[in-house]
Amino acid sequence: MAAVREARIIRRADYRTTPWANGAGTTAEIAAGAVSRWRFSVATLEANSTFSSFPGVDRIFTVIGDHPASLDFGDGPTLIPRLSPTAFAGERSPDCVTEGPTEAFNVMVDRSTAAASVDIVDIGAAHDVTADGRLAVLVLVLDGRLATDLGPVQPGDCLLVEQGSVRLSGQASVVVAEVLACT
Numbered sequence: 525m526a527a528v529r530e531a532r533i534i535r536r537a538d539y540r541t542t543p544w545a546n547g548a549g550t551t552a553e554i555a556a557g558a559v560s561r562w563r564f565s566v567a568t569l570e571a572n573s574t575f576s577s578f579p580g581v582d583r584i585f586t587v588i589g590d591h592p593a594s595l596d597f598g599d600g601p602t603l604i605p606r607l608s609p610t611a612f613a614g615e616r617s618p619d620c621v622t623e624g625p626t627e628a629f630n631v632m633v634d635r636s637t638a639a640a641s642v643d644i645v646d647i648g649a650a651h652d653v654t655a656d657g658r659l660a661v662l663v664l665v666l667d668g669r670l671a672t673d674l675g676p677v678q679p680g681d682c683l684l685v686e687q688g689s690v691r692l693s694g695q696a697s698v699v700v701a702e703v704l705a706c707t
Contacts, residue, residue: 530687531655534673536680539566548573555684557659561634562703564662564682567631569628570594572621581614582635584642586699588666589626595619607666607699609642629664631701642701647692654671659703661685668696 539552544650548571554564564587586609587593594601595610595618604610612618613634638659647670655661664671664684670677670692677683683690 529676531565531683531685531690533542533674533677534682534684538592538656544573546576549643550599552662554682555583555660557638557686557703560636562640562659563630563632564664564684564701565630565632567623567628567630568625568688569620569622570625573667574617574619575617577617578614578632580634580636581632581638583614584609584631584643585610585703586610586629586639586642586644587626588629588664588699589625591622591624593620593622593626593628595657596617596621600683607644609644623683629699631703633703634705637706638703639706640703645700647694647696647698649693651692653683653692653700654686655686659686659705659706660701660705661703662699662701663692666697666699667696668694670694670698 541552543550550568552566556563587606594603597618633640665677665679671694
């Protein structure tokens with residue numbers, strides 16, 4: 525069993541990037557939980573594509589780039605505006621059409637072991653990120669800059685808290701993703 529780290533900053537430069545099997549984009553993995561089977565990543569969407577099917581997985585797709593995307597699950601396209609978390613079952617493999625090159629933050633969890641949520645938050649005062657009762661909490665900085673006792677967190681960087689709590693200060697627009705164990 526892999527050891528759980530308490531908290532760490534993950535720099536955008538340290539994401540592990542892999543091409544999609546269909547060649548229509550790349551995925552940069554931010555972090556993953558081996559035991560509970562969850563993953564945070566950022567996809568680069570450069571062309572229209574069809575998402576891969578992931579049976580047994582729940583997904584939350586959030587456009588964080590400059591251009592919105594439309595997802596079509598077979599009943600017509602649904603526009604996904606920037607910063608609008610959209611949850612769907614991984615068995616569904618929608619067609620994705622973007623209005624230009626963009627990026628999307630993705631959370632994927634094995635629904636038999638975990639559940640997830642994603643929120644967009646503007647931080648303007650000191651704020652604690654606490655993992656209590658959660659498998660992981662990830663804060664992805666979109667705009668602005670945050671300070672922590674672990675160091676600065678700049679746009680594109682993430683703070684991952686798997687145990688304990690970390691105090692944030694500064695002003696930033698962030699994505700906050702939480703993964704909880706299913707009971």
